[in-house]
Amino acid sequence: MTTMTIQDASRRSGLSEPTLRYYEDIGLIGPIAREAASKHRRYCEQDLDTLQMLSCLRSMGVGIEDMRIYQANRALGSTAAGEQRDLLTRHAQRVEREIKTLQIHLEYLRVKAQLWDARERGNSADEARAKQQIENMIPGLQAVMR
Structure with a gap:
C-alpha cells in the first residue's frame, strides 16, 4: 500500500499541515497511521479521499460540527441518506x-x-x-x- 507524507497529503488535499493535525486531534479524520521508527504520519489514498471531501466542504463554508455529522452519516451509508441530503440542502x-x-x-x-x-x-x-x-x-x- 502506497502512503504519503503529511506534506504530500497537504499539497494534494489543499489543507494545511496544521489543519491536518487538528482534524486528526478532534477526530474528524484518522487515526492516521504512523511510521514505526519516526512516528511520522503516513496517509493512504482512503485518507486522501476523506481529506479532499473535507477540503471541499470547508471551502463551501461548512463548519466542523456539520463536517462531523457528514462523516458519521457517510459511514452509515444509505441509512443516513435523508440526513445527508438535508445537511447538504441546508x-x-x-x-x-x-x-x-x-x-x-x-x-x-x-x-x-x-x-x-x-x-x-x-x-x-x-x-x-x-x-x-x-x-x-x-x-x-x-x-x-x-
Missing part, C-alpha cells in the same frame, strides 16, 4: 442566500461606478439616473445587511 440554501447578497453588492458597486463615471464626464443626466438607481437599491441593501 448549506446549498445558505450559499444561495450568499450569492443573492453578493449579486446585490455587485450591482451596487457597478451603479456607484457609473455615477462616478458620469461625474467625471460631467454628464448630469447620467449622474441623476445613477443616483436614482442607488436610491432604489437602498432597501435591498439594507435587507441583506441585517
Whole structure:
C-alpha cells in the first residue's frame, strides 16, 4: 500500500499541515497511521479521499460540527441518506442566500461606478439616473445587511 507524507497529503488535499493535525486531534479524520521508527504520519489514498471531501466542504463554508455529522452519516451509508441530503440542502440554501447578497453588492458597486463615471464626464443626466438607481437599491441593501 502506497502512503504519503503529511506534506504530500497537504499539497494534494489543499489543507494545511496544521489543519491536518487538528482534524486528526478532534477526530474528524484518522487515526492516521504512523511510521514505526519516526512516528511520522503516513496517509493512504482512503485518507486522501476523506481529506479532499473535507477540503471541499470547508471551502463551501461548512463548519466542523456539520463536517462531523457528514462523516458519521457517510459511514452509515444509505441509512443516513435523508440526513445527508438535508445537511447538504441546508448549506446549498445558505450559499444561495450568499450569492443573492453578493449579486446585490455587485450591482451596487457597478451603479456607484457609473455615477462616478458620469461625474467625471460631467454628464448630469447620467449622474441623476445613477443616483436614482442607488436610491432604489437602498432597501435591498439594507435587507441583506441585517
